[in-house]
Every structure is written in C-alpha cells, then in structure tokens.
Amino acid sequence: MSYYMILLFSWVFIGIMPLAVLGQEAPPDTLIESEVATLAERSRMAQARAYYRQAERYERNDAFAEAIVVLNQAIALKHDFKEALRLRARLHQRKASFTKALTDYQSLLFLDPALVEIRFEKAQLLYRLNRYEAAIADFKFLLEHDLGETTTVYFRGNTQANVDGNTSFSATSIGTIQSGMKADIWNFLGLSYLALEDYKKAVLYFELALSHQQEDATIYNNLGLASEHLGDTLVAIDYYRQALLIQPDHADALQNFSFLIRKSDNLDVAQTTFAQLNEEGSSATLLHQGMMLHQADQFQQAIAAYNKGLRQSPQDADLYLQRGFSYEKLHQFQRALTDYTQALTLNPTLEKGYLNRGNIYYKLKKFDTAERDYLTALQLTPDNSKTHYNLGLVYHRKKQIVEACQALERAVALGYKPAQEIINKICSSQ
Known part of the structure; x- marks a missing residue:
C-alpha cells in the first residue's frame, strides 16, 4: 500500500472515531438543559410549598379568602400539589363554595383514585349538593374497596323534621x-x-350502620325518620326515644320526637320518656318536656320545666317564647307579654314571637301595636296564613274594612279556611 493510500485511510478512520477517544469531551448542551430543568422544577416546588405554608397560616387565622388566593398561586406552580388541592377544597367548603370544592376533590382523585378519605369527602359533598345518585355511587365504591384506616375529620349526617313536616339535613363535625x-x-x-324517598332501602342501610355503632343516637334518629315516612309511627317514636336515652340533648332527635308525639297525641309516651332522662335535664330537654306538658294542657307543670331550663340557659329565646305561650293559656297576659318581649330582645328574627305578642296586644285591645307586630311577622314569614287572618281581624276592629278584606282573602288563598266566614259577613258589600 502506497504512502498516500495509508494517509488517506488514516484520515478517514480518524473522522469516524468518537471525539471522546481523541481526548475531546462531548458537547455539554444536553447535560446543561437537564440540570436547568431539574433546578427549575425544584424552584417551582419550593415556591409552591412556601405559598402552601403561607396558606396554612392564613387558615389558622380564619383568613380563608387570603388562604385560597395563595393556594391558587401554589397550584399554578405545581398542578399536582395534592396537599394544596386538599386544603383549598376544605377552605372552599368552609366558605360554602361547594362546586369549587367538588372540582378540587375530582382533581385529587384523578391524580390518585385510591385516596379513600378524599372520595369519602367528595361523596358527602355530592350528598349536600343533592346529587344523591352520584353520592351513592361513591359510597358504594368505598364499600367495595378496602377502606383501611382513616384519620380524616369529616361530618356526621343527621335529619330532622321541620314544623311543616318536611325534613332537613344537618352536619356536625365529630373530629x-x-x-x-x-x-x-x-x-x-x-x-x-331517604332523600330519594326509597324508605325501605334507607332503613336497611341505617340498620347496617347501627349494627356497627349500636350506641349511636344519630343513627337511631335517622331510623326514626325513615320509619315515620313508612307510616310506622310507633316504631319511629321508639327509635327517637332510644336516641334520647343514649343522648338526652340530641337536638334533632328531640325535635323529631316532640313533633311526632304532638302530631300523634302519644303524650303518655313522651311523659315516660322524659321521666327516664336525667333528672335535671339539659335546657333543650326541658324545653321539649315543657312543650309536651303544654300539649297535655298541664300549663303550670310546663312553666316549671321552662323555669328549670332558664336557670341553665337564661339567654334562650325559645324558652321565653314557650313559657309566654303557657302564661297566655292561663290568661296571665302581662307575664306572657313580658316573656314574648324578652324572647324578641334575645332573637329579633323570631317570627312566632311577633305573632304571639301581637295576639296579646289584640286581646288587650291595643290594635295599633298588634298591627305593627303582625306586619313585622309577615316581613319575616310572608306566607303565614294565620298572621294574615289575625291582621284582618285587627283591621276589622279598626274599621278599615278594605284592608281587612284584603288580609282575610290572602289568608284564604294561603289555605286558612276559617277566614272565609268573616269575609262573607263583612266583605260582601265591598
């Protein structure tokens, strides 16, 4: 091989050798970009965590809006920041921004479907948003999977009857x-x-819950309400009674028990139940005990129960209201007037207080004062047919026949039939 051929071959060989073999380092561009990306990621995470710690400080000071603002900044830096998403969801719930909280829970479950506590919180939130089918799907998903141990803080579900017979949900934190x-x-x-009016299934699940927590007043209360909807009045009363024997001051069980007893006229059961509760009782227990005694026309005994309650809770407007009602039944109008006025001083939004005090003023022939109270009551509850009726009577006594007829006709339109008889007498010529 000639000298020139050897030289040519050597150059070709050197040209295809890696530069590192010849002692020259590879271009550093790829390595530098990787380091920069890592440092940038660390910086974003550090900034996000700083925002998160700031949000925690805001939360401790009950500055929820400010906490959410800095959490938004943390999550903008780190979209998969689970702790920040969870804290923001909790704060949205505390501010009653339930739809926003739900969005955060959904984001968390997208990041990690196995987050048991988050799915539980989401399911409860769906329930509170009246999305019952979706809530049921999440609750059943949790039952079908291993729940493990949880240290979450969440809410207990409770139902209570309202004065109109409808039900409402309340939630209390249990730590x-x-x-x-x-x-x-x-x-x-x-x-x-229960909300979907499938009462038999409701009873089934409440009974399952009770099999695991046999001394739980809340579950007995909920079983009572489901049984009541099924028409099992005596069974419902017994469930409410069991709830009260476990927890005498259980507010929803007291209200449900009291309402059903008054509706079904099982006053002997009520008296026995209250006798079995602790001797002095809480102010709430004494309030409902007094209401039962009042219902049985035992007004003096009712007043004695209210007096005991007021010694415990002297700022309880409901106790003054109910004691005033018992005094009114005994025709002790000045005492009733004093109690109604005290109740309204403690709670100026107590519509029943204005209605009852208006009735006393009417009986005392103070028609202008009665009119003012009835009008205030109607500002608070515009569709109370009895208040419209009573206002019509006041106008009639004041000889304001046009206004009387208008008020009485409104009472009839709202379902208060006795007003029609007076309309026939005084409004036919109008």
Missing part, C-alpha cells in the same frame, strides 16, 4: 375517626335513599 367510616358510609347511604 378524627379511626374505625367508624364504614358505619358512616352506611348512614350516608341511608340518608341518600
């Missing part, structure tokens, strides 16, 4: 739970089916 989640899932499933 940290380690083993009761399954029972509470069954309880919420019962509540969901």
Whole structure:
C-alpha cells in the first residue's frame, strides 16, 4: 500500500472515531438543559410549598379568602400539589363554595383514585349538593374497596323534621375517626335513599350502620325518620326515644320526637320518656318536656320545666317564647307579654314571637301595636296564613274594612279556611 493510500485511510478512520477517544469531551448542551430543568422544577416546588405554608397560616387565622388566593398561586406552580388541592377544597367548603370544592376533590382523585378519605369527602359533598345518585355511587365504591384506616375529620349526617313536616339535613363535625367510616358510609347511604324517598332501602342501610355503632343516637334518629315516612309511627317514636336515652340533648332527635308525639297525641309516651332522662335535664330537654306538658294542657307543670331550663340557659329565646305561650293559656297576659318581649330582645328574627305578642296586644285591645307586630311577622314569614287572618281581624276592629278584606282573602288563598266566614259577613258589600 502506497504512502498516500495509508494517509488517506488514516484520515478517514480518524473522522469516524468518537471525539471522546481523541481526548475531546462531548458537547455539554444536553447535560446543561437537564440540570436547568431539574433546578427549575425544584424552584417551582419550593415556591409552591412556601405559598402552601403561607396558606396554612392564613387558615389558622380564619383568613380563608387570603388562604385560597395563595393556594391558587401554589397550584399554578405545581398542578399536582395534592396537599394544596386538599386544603383549598376544605377552605372552599368552609366558605360554602361547594362546586369549587367538588372540582378540587375530582382533581385529587384523578391524580390518585385510591385516596379513600378524599372520595369519602367528595361523596358527602355530592350528598349536600343533592346529587344523591352520584353520592351513592361513591359510597358504594368505598364499600367495595378496602377502606383501611382513616384519620380524616369529616361530618356526621343527621335529619330532622321541620314544623311543616318536611325534613332537613344537618352536619356536625365529630373530629378524627379511626374505625367508624364504614358505619358512616352506611348512614350516608341511608340518608341518600331517604332523600330519594326509597324508605325501605334507607332503613336497611341505617340498620347496617347501627349494627356497627349500636350506641349511636344519630343513627337511631335517622331510623326514626325513615320509619315515620313508612307510616310506622310507633316504631319511629321508639327509635327517637332510644336516641334520647343514649343522648338526652340530641337536638334533632328531640325535635323529631316532640313533633311526632304532638302530631300523634302519644303524650303518655313522651311523659315516660322524659321521666327516664336525667333528672335535671339539659335546657333543650326541658324545653321539649315543657312543650309536651303544654300539649297535655298541664300549663303550670310546663312553666316549671321552662323555669328549670332558664336557670341553665337564661339567654334562650325559645324558652321565653314557650313559657309566654303557657302564661297566655292561663290568661296571665302581662307575664306572657313580658316573656314574648324578652324572647324578641334575645332573637329579633323570631317570627312566632311577633305573632304571639301581637295576639296579646289584640286581646288587650291595643290594635295599633298588634298591627305593627303582625306586619313585622309577615316581613319575616310572608306566607303565614294565620298572621294574615289575625291582621284582618285587627283591621276589622279598626274599621278599615278594605284592608281587612284584603288580609282575610290572602289568608284564604294561603289555605286558612276559617277566614272565609268573616269575609262573607263583612266583605260582601265591598
């Protein structure tokens, strides 16, 4: 091989050798970009965590709006920042921004579908948003999967009857739970089916919940309400009674028990139940005990119960209101007037207080004062047919016949039939 051929071959060979073999380093561009990306990611995470710590400080000071603002900045820097998403969801709930909280829960479950506590919180939120079928799907998903242990803080579901016979949901925080989640899932499933008016399924799930938590007044209360909807009045009363024997001051059970007893006229059961409760009782227990005694026309005994309650809770407007009603039944109008006025001083939005005080003023022939109270009551509850009727009577006594007829006709339109008889007498010529 000639010298020139050897030289040519050498150059070609050198040209295809890696530069590193010849002692020259590879271009550093790829390595530098990787380091920059890593440093940038660390910087974003550090900034996001700083915002998160700031949000925690805001939360401790109840500055929820400010906390949400900085959490938004944290999540903008780090979209998969689970702690920030969870804190923001909790704060949205505390501000009653339930739809926003739900969005955050959904984001968390997209990041990690196995987050048991988050799915539970989301399911409860769906229930509170009246999305019962979706809530049921999440609760059943949790039952079908291993729940493990939970240290979450969540809410207990409760139902109560209102004066009009409808029901409402209340939620109370019960702190940290380690083993009761399954029972509470069954309880919420019962509540969901109760809202969907599938009362038999509601009873089934409440009974499952009770099998795990046998001394739970809330579950007995919910079973009572489901049984009441099924028409099992005596069974419902017994469930409410069991709830009260476990927890005498359970507000919803007291209200439901009291309402059903008055509606069904089982006053002997009420008297026996209250006798079995602790001797002095809480002010709430004494309030309902007084209402039962009043219902049985035992007005003096009712007043004695209210007096005991007021010694415990001297700022309780409802106790003054009910004691005033018992005084009114005994025709002790000045005492009734004093109690109604005190009740309204403690709670100026107590519509029943204005109505009852207006009635006393009417009986005392103070028609202008009665009119003012009735009009105030109607500002608070515009569709109370009895108040319209009473206002019509006041106008009639003041010889304002046109206004009287208008008020009485409104009472009839709202379902108060006795007003029609007076309309026939005084309004035919109008």
